[in-house]
Amino acid sequence: MERKAxxxxxxxxxxxxxxxxxxxxxxxxxxxALGEYVPNENFNSAVLIPGDQxxxxxxxxxxxxxxxxxxxxxxxxxxDYTLTDESGKKIFDSKHMDxxxxxxxxxxxxxxxxxxxxxxxPNTNQLIHEGCxxxxxxxxxxx
Amino acid sequence: xxxxxxxxxxWTFAVLMTVSLSxxxxxxxxxxxxxxxxxxxxxxxxxxQASRVKKIFYAIPAPIEMVSLIQEVGxxxxxxxxxxxxxxxxxxxxxxxxxNLGIYGADLSYTSVFDQNQExxxxxxxxxxxxxxxxxxxxxxxxxxARIEENLDNRDSLLHIITQTFYELDAYLKxxxxxxxxxxxxxxxxxxxxYLASKMVQKFGKGNELSTRMVDQQYALKDxxxxxxxxxxxxxxxEVLVDLRSLEAIYNEAGNDTGSVDTxxxxxxxxxxxxxxxxxxxxxxxxRLIAKTIEIRQKYVM
Numbered sequence: 001m002e003r004k005a006x007x008x009x010x011x012x013x014x015x016x017x018x019x020x021x022x023x024x025x026x027x028x029x030x031x032x033a034l035g036e037y038v039p040n041e042n043f044n045s046a047v048l049i050p051g052d053q054x055x056x057x058x059x060x061x062x063x064x065x066x067x068x069x070x071x072x073x074x075x076x077x078x079x080d081y082t083l084t085d086e087s088g089k090k091i092f093d094s095k096h097m098d099x100x101x102x103x104x105x106x107x108x109x110x111x112x113x114x115x116x117x118x119x120x121x122p123n124t125n126q127l128i129h130e131g132c133x134x135x136x137x138x139x140x141x142x143x
Numbered sequence: 144x145x146x147x148x149x150x151x152x153x154w155t156f157a158v159l160m161t162v163s164l165s166x167x168x169x170x171x172x173x174x175x176x177x178x179x180x181x182x183x184x185x186x187x188x189x190x191x192q193a194s195r196v197k198k199i200f201y202a203i204p205a206p207i208e209m210v211s212l213i214q215e216v217g218x219x220x221x222x223x224x225x226x227x228x229x230x231x232x233x234x235x236x237x238x239x240x241x242x243n244l245g246i247y248g249a250d251l252s253y254t255s256v257f258d259q260n261q262e263x264x265x266x267x268x269x270x271x272x273x274x275x276x277x278x279x280x281x282x283x284x285x286x287x288x289a290r291i292e293e294n295l296d297n298r299d300s301l302l303h304i305i306t307q308t309f310y311e312l313d314a315y316l317k318x319x320x321x322x323x324x325x326x327x328x329x330x331x332x333x334x335x336x337x338y339l340a341s342k343m344v345q346k347f348g349k350g351n352e353l354s355t356r357m358v359d360q361q362y363a364l365k366d367x368x369x370x371x372x373x374x375x376x377x378x379x380x381x382e383v384l385v386d387l388r389s390l391e392a393i394y395n396e397a398g399n400d401t402g403s404v405d406t407x408x409x410x411x412x413x414x415x416x417x418x419x420x421x422x423x424x425x426x427x428x429x430x431r432l433i434a435k436t437i438e439i440r441q442k443y444v445m
Binding site for chain 1: 419
């Protein structure tokens with residue numbers, strides 16, 4: 001009985017542990033990649049599986065430089081992302097550039113959407129791979 | 144790294160997940176795994192994936208972005224604008240602690256941007272005490288506090304440490320299913336930034352970069368309301384939402400030109416985002432926005 005209770009407890013803790021894993025992953029593998037950019041104070045990370053999509057809305061202020069960094073665990077493979085403006089116009093597409101971040105200056109305050117999609121992959125063993133995906137925003141005064 | 148498996152009996156699933164845990168907790172991020180078999184049908188897997196909803200995040204600009212602009216436009220440091228540290232002990236509810244943790248955090252950014260070391264220590268201490276009372280001590284660890292004291296003379300490092308501390312705090316709250324507290328901390332920080340800008344615009348007048356930034360806050364406010372709505376599962380954010388919507392109503396009086404973003408790339412490959420919609424606001428609307436911001440902020444700090 002006691003053994004069953006422990007196992008049930010472990011199952012209940014799974015989401016927390018998976019999320020905790022994302023926090024650790026972000027701290028160790030993602031934040032350092034912001035370099036001199038000061039990180040935004042919001043933690044935006046989720047456990048995703050192939051086929052999942054995520055989006056992040058953010059206001060970028062005029063007169064500042066930004067780095068938008070997409071950081072994912074290797075198991076998710078190459079995660080595609082785009083930046084679009086309020087009208088849906090594409091500003092950046094990762095398919096055209098082999099980098100996990102985009103640096104830009106802002107001449108006029110904008111609301112930008114970061115769209116993330118984990119590509120489907122052929123999967124013969126019926127296992128669904130899941131991993132952390134984090135979107136980080138860093139800012140610095142315009143150089 | 145981990146794997147999701149479908150169609151297992153409860154106990155098989157439990158045992159497999161326990162094994163999975165023991166591997167994932169090792170922190171190995173390679174694609175290898177001890178789990179090599181599962182028993183799901185392809186159809187069930189597809190159903191699982193199809194039922195997943197798109198994850199939506201709302202990132203609110205950090206208060207540091209507003210207080211940096213306050214300093215850049217030539218304002219002088221004014222300690223009297225900040226929430227008094229003595230008030231900390233008056234905050235007895237989770238809501239007042241969370242909102243004022245955000246407010247003290249923004250004040251800490253303000254003191255740090257203006258290189259006010261003694262006040263920075265005071266505000267950091269205040270924020271730490273509120274975080275402790277909210278059960279989020281881990282973000283303000285002894286190590287973090289020591290790093291802050293060591294870097295008091297290094298503004299850039301200090302700002303990095305402060306924002307990372309609040310990032311950790313946010314991560315901890317979300318990780319522990321306390322996103323409503325996270326939303327209140329973020330709201331407090333955003334509101335204090337708007338309040339400090341309001342006081343500066345009152346002092347220096349309109350038609351400058353700071354008043355423009357205030358008007359531009361309508362975009363961040365939209366996201367902030369959406370964030371609070373998303374985390375308001377128990378109604379604990381109802382009052383905050385009423386306050387935020389009262390600000391939104393003033394922004395809605397203002398006009399907003401449409402337009403799409405214009406991307407420019409210079410010869411060095413540097414990308415600049417221009418164009419896009421323009422937020423405009425009459426002086427009278429801006430006056431009302433300032434008055435309402437001060438009123439809400441006063442209600443929160445008590």
